[in-house]
Amino acid sequence: MRFAGRESWQVSHGTSQAVNTALFIRDTLALSVDTVPELPGLDPSVPVVVPSGVDRVAAAEEWLGWWADVLDHARADLPGGAPDDPAGASLQIRPGLRTAVQALGAAAVEYGQRHVQSRGALPIGEVVRGVEDRIGRYVKPFRLVITEVPVQGLVWERMTETHVIASQRFLSDPARSAPALRTVVESLA
Numbered sequence: 001m002r003f004a005g006r007e008s009w010q011v012s013h014g015t016s017q018a019v020n021t022a023l024f025i026r027d028t029l030a031l032s033v034d035t036v037p038e039l040p041g042l043d044p045s046v047p048v049v050v051p052s053g054v055d056r057v058a059a060a061e062e063w064l065g066w067w068a069d070v071l072d073h074a075r076a077d078l079p080g081g082a083p084d085d086p087a088g089a090s091l092q093i094r095p096g097l098r099t100a101v102q103a104l105g106a107a108a109v110e111y112g113q114r115h116v117q118s119r120g121a122l123p124i125g126e127v128v129r130g131v132e133d134r135i136g137r138y139v140k141p142f143r144l145v146i147t148e149v150p151v152q153g154l155v156w157e158r159m160t161e162t163h164v165i166a167s168q169r170f171l172s173d174p175a176r177s178a179p180a181l182r183t184v185v186e187s188l189a
Contacts, residue, residue, distance in 0.1 A: 007141035009188075011124045015116050015148045016074040017109070019165075021084040022067055023149065024108035025100050031060045035067060037157035037165060043150055044115055051103035058096025066090060066097050074147045075163040084108075116150045122171060123178050131185045139189040146171075146181075156180045162188070 026033060027041050030048045050056055069083040069090040083090035084101060091098040101108075132139055146164045148171055149155065155167035156176070164184060171177050 009128060009139055009142045009144070011122075011128075011144045011146065013122055013124070013146040013148065013171075015112070015150075016070075017112060018070045018082045018084040019074050019147055019149060020112045020116055021101065021105065021108040022063075022070045023151065024111055025059070025097070025104055026063060028104055028107070029054065029056050029059055029100060031056065031063055033060055033063045033067075036064075037155070037159070039149065039155060039165070040152040042111075042115075043152040043167075043169070045152075046111065049104075051100075054100045054103050055096045059100045062094040062097045066094055071147075071159060071163075071165075075145050075160065112150075116168075122146070122181060123174065124181065127178055127181045127185055131182060131189050135186075135189055139185065142188040144184060144188065158184065 023039065023042055024046065025031070026035070027046050028049050066083060073081075073083050081088055084105065085091065086098050086102050086105070091101060128139060142162065144162050144164070146166055148168055149165055151167050152169075153167060154170045154173075154176065155165065156170050157165045159165055166177070166180075170180075
């Protein structure tokens, strides 16, 4: 949110197709990878399918580096150059994952269209105003990115000072999401 005459704060909240594609590939190929943060399986879950020509071992070896690129992209909120583009730089250096994305990318998009939707607005303005009332001044200018992921369970993980990954189930519960958001805003205020 921006106000004329002074620097202000900005919170972006939503899903990322690249993040969802990475998680779809992980779950569909049943890759044994440790995500940072640890994220449970997709909700709803997907069946394990290994298309012809996809090398699961190579995809698993390349996945964590790709995941880092995917998170950097989600955090930066940049248009174009998405790490889930098979012709893009991120997958050009990861041939195992490039083949997997070429084989499963359309299914990942279809999954997202059917099952991934934002679960409603967070009380962002209300939380920021509450923090400002408590500290007796405007919060310092900040930019916060909240990336919503369609995974099982309750997830709220601060990836960096200004990037959070949260499950749709967590965000749909204001009794959980508002205090978690308040904690982040207070640390940035």
